[in-house]
Amino acid sequence: MAIKVPKDREVPFGAITPAPVNQQELFITSNWRVFRPVIDHEKCTRCLTCYIVCPEPCWSFNEKEDQMEWNWKFCKGCQICIHECPADALSAVPELDFEDGVFRLEKPF
Amino acid sequence: MAQEKMLSGCAAAAQGAKFAEVEVICSFPIRPYTAIMMELARMVANGELDAEFIHGEGEHAQVSVALGASAAGARAYTGSSGVGVTYAFEVYSPAAGGRYPLQMAIADRTLDPPGDFGSEHTDAMSARDQGWLMGWAATPQEIFDNTLINYRVGEDPRVMLPQFVCQDGYFLSHISDKVILPDLAQVREFLPPYKAPHPLSPLCPVSHGPQIRPDQGAPMDAQRAITFLEVPKVIEEAIDDFNRIFGRHYDPFLEKYKMEDAEIAFFIQGAHANTCKAAIRHLRDQGVKAGMVRPRWIRPWPTTQIAEAFSQVKAIGTVESSTSYGGATRGGNLIHELRATLYDMGNRPLTTSFMAGLGGDVVLLEDFYYMAKILIQMVKEKKTHQLVYWVGFEGE
Numbered sequence: 001m002a003i004k005v006p007k008d009r010e011v012p013f014g015a016i017t018p019a020p021v022n023q024q025e026l027f028i029t030s031n032w033r034v035f036r037p038v039i040d041h042e043k044c045t046r047c048l049t050c051y052i053v054c055p056e057p058c059w060s061f062n063e064k065e066d067q068m069e070w071n072w073k074f075c076k077g078c079q080i081c082i083h084e085c086p087a088d089a090l091s092a093v094p095e096l097d098f099e100d101g102v103f104r105l106e107k108p109f
Numbered sequence: 110m111a112q113e114k115m116l117s118g119c120a121a122a123a124q125g126a127k128f129a130e131v132e133v134i135c136s137f138p139i140r141p142y143t144a145i146m147m148e149l150a151r152m153v154a155n156g157e158l159d160a161e162f163i164h165g166e167g168e169h170a171q172v173s174v175a176l177g178a179s180a181a182g183a184r185a186y187t188g189s190s191g192v193g194v195t196y197a198f199e200v201y202s203p204a205a206g207g208r209y210p211l212q213m214a215i216a217d218r219t220l221d222p223p224g225d226f227g228s229e230h231t232d233a234m235s236a237r238d239q240g241w242l243m244g245w246a247a248t249p250q251e252i253f254d255n256t257l258i259n260y261r262v263g264e265d266p267r268v269m270l271p272q273f274v275c276q277d278g279y280f281l282s283h284i285s286d287k288v289i290l291p292d293l294a295q296v297r298e299f300l301p302p303y304k305a306p307h308p309l310s311p312l313c314p315v316s317h318g319p320q321i322r323p324d325q326g327a328p329m330d331a332q333r334a335i336t337f338l339e340v341p342k343v344i345e346e347a348i349d350d351f352n353r354i355f356g357r358h359y360d361p362f363l364e365k366y367k368m369e370d371a372e373i374a375f376f377i378q379g380a381h382a383n384t385c386k387a388a389i390r391h392l393r394d395q396g397v398k399a400g401m402v403r404p405r406w407i408r409p410w411p412t413t414q415i416a417e418a419f420s421q422v423k424a425i426g427t428v429e430s431s432t433s434y435g436g437a438t439r440g441g442n443l444i445h446e447l448r449a450t451l452y453d454m455g456n457r458p459l460t461t462s463f464m465a466g467l468g469g470d471v472v473l474l475e476d477f478y479y480m481a482k483i484l485i486q487m488v489k490e491k492k493t494h495q496l497v498y499w500v501g502f503e504g505e
Contacts, residue, residue: 001334011321011328014208014269016307019316027319 004028023073031102035092041067043089050081050090111295114370116288118281121249122188124288125256127158128296129320131212133178133187137165138446139193140226141278146188149231156332160186168197172213176200177328179209179271180317183309184260187211190278191218194232200240202273205240205312206329210263212256215275216282217379219468220392227469229280230297230431234442236273237408240333241426242340242407245379247364249286254357255405261300261347267339269306277380277430279469282378291355312359328402340409362411364403365418367393371400374419374458376447377428381465385415385428387397388477395404415450424459424484425451429497430466440464440497465500476500480486 005011005105017026037050050059050068058071082090095101116124122145126134132201134153136146161178165171168189175185190198194215194471200466206212215233217226230245237243242263250408252274259272276282321329342363346362366386368374382403391398391400402418404411418426427443438444444462451457466472478501485491 001338003331003338005328005331005335009328011325011326011332013306013332014206014317015319015321015329016181016207017316017319017416019314021316024316027321027325029320029322031322 006020009041009080014062015020023071027078028073030073030077033075033095033102035077035079036072036095036101037070037075037082037090038070039070040089041099043087044068045087045089047088049084051079053084055092111289111291113287113289115285116146116249116253117283117285118246118249118252118276118308119144119216119283121253121288122147122216122256122276123152123322124290125187125253126214127338128213128253128291129184129186129257129260129300130295130302131158131160132183133161133163133175133185135163135165135171135174135178135185135187137168137171137189137193139168139218141218141228142188142190142193142214142283144282145214145216145236149186150409152333153228168193168277169200172197172200172204173210176204176209177209179204179211179305180309181206182300182303182305182310184264184303185209185211186214188214188216191226191232192221195220195235198236200239201236201239201271201317205333208269209271210260210269210490211271211272212259212272215273217275218278222468225468226278228280228430229467229469230275230277233273233275234407234431237442242268243275243299243408244404245275245276246281247403250288251280251405252281253288253290254351254355254359256298257300258347258351260303261351262343264303265343265347266306268336268343270333270336275379276415277357279473281380283307289355295354299350320491337409341411344406344409354406359405362414363418364401364405366401366403366466368400368402368418368422370398371421372398372423372488373481374400374402374422374425375428375477376382376402376404376443377406378443379430381428381430381463382475385477388481389475390435391474392478392481397481397485406435410446412450415447419451419458420454422458423490424461424487426480427460427462427486428466428472428480429462431491432464432467432473438462438496441501444496459491459493461493461495462497463475463500464497464502468502472500491499
């Protein structure tokens with residue numbers, strides 16, 4: 001008897017991975033997102049509320065560009081940021097509206 | 110110097126942990142296993158054992174603490190009984206999936222129907238499919254030995270799995286017998302210090318237990334399944350070394366008693382096997398060719414060895430000390446896997462199962478004679494009449 005994991009489905013032993021890393025590229029986990037938070041940089045006041053409330057965290061401040069950046073790889077679409085944004089700069093857009101929407105992917109990334 | 114002591118099963122388990130030089134222990138009281146932790150607490154307080162002794166706030170926390178300690182590279186030890194075993198259930202699969210070779214001593218106890226504290230195997234048997242190594246001992250000496258053997262097998266780089274080291278509550282946990290305590294040097298030769306391959310350490314940071322995607326779950330399952338194919342070889346090596354170093358004569362997987370010419374046989378695990386052997390001697394005095402096979406491991410299930418052991422037998426009765434309500438035979442658990450093991454044999458023996466030793470019931474010599482009578486009848490008529498007999502509860 002033999003069991004073999006195909007090359008394209010290999011995972012690290014015990015799912016133990018190197019750290020620290022900014023993001024765990026081996027385990028990208030946002031393919032169940034239904035709505036995507038889309039930011040209006042004009043309305044955004046850079047108050048960083050989204051950065052604070054995101055449970056993942058998927059919002060960061062890009063100092064060079066002077067704007068907030070969203071991480072699509074780990075955002076689960078919980079919409080807390082949208083709900084909490086005091087400037088109303090975020091809106092929920094269905095994933096289906098995007099060419100690269102996670103619903104359209106044949107494989108989960 | 111090796112020395113002999115009279116020890117209960119619990120004391121023998123504690124001595125096993127002491128000789129294994131465990132580094133982190135996590136306790137929470139529930140009888141009958143509690144005596145293991147009482148002994149270990151005394152050893153730590155007296156300075157006999159240099160280990161962190163942590164009081165968990167429950168069994169879920171106990172196994173979690175042991176998991177964390179193991180992730181940090183420590184040899185971790187915990188234990189429980191009955192509903193304690195089931196309260197910790199959530200942590201069992203992550204402990205195996207994350208490959209943490211911690212050890213959990215289980216002195217079995219009936220799950221609450223409600224509030225029974227007698228011995229029954231159902232508590233631990235419920236957790237048999239969680240990816241842990243698992244087996245029952247039959248004597249205090251075997252508990253001591255299994256503690257060392259399980260760490261050795263579980264910590265092997267080819268295995269890296271946690272272990273349930275089980276003993277019957279009261280029938281073993283609170284019965285004293287002679288136990289040979291070896292030299293620490295012998296133990297160290299058999300069981301080298303634990304080296305975690307990727308411990309949580311600031312010197313070489315790693316991440317444990319991440320969120321993974323559904324398509325990564327099956328490969329994780331396959332990892333464990335592949336490992337379980339390797340485990341029997343590792344067990345054989347460990348038992349070879351154990352027998353050589355400590356001068357013992359263990360079969361790696363099974364205890365076989367008077368099986369050379371046996372026509373009927375009992376398949377039984379745990380301490381009731383001792384009564385079974387006495388019954389077999391009496392039966393043989395009366396000309397009944399009876400024998401016994403006792404598995405030392407339930408996981409991995411010794412499939413080929415069991416088939417081999419029963420190749421010449423005409424009828425087998427499993428003695429079930431656990432329940433599988435509504436299962437294939439409406440009885441216990443061993444019969445399912447025994448029948449699966451024997452199914453492809455050319456001339457397979459007849460099989461049935463006996464529900465005995467439940468809820469703390471003693472399995473008496475008379476009970477074994479009753480079972481033998483049924484097995485003899487089966488051989489005579491070449492037929493299995495019933496898949497299960499509830500010993501002492503059979504209606505007309």
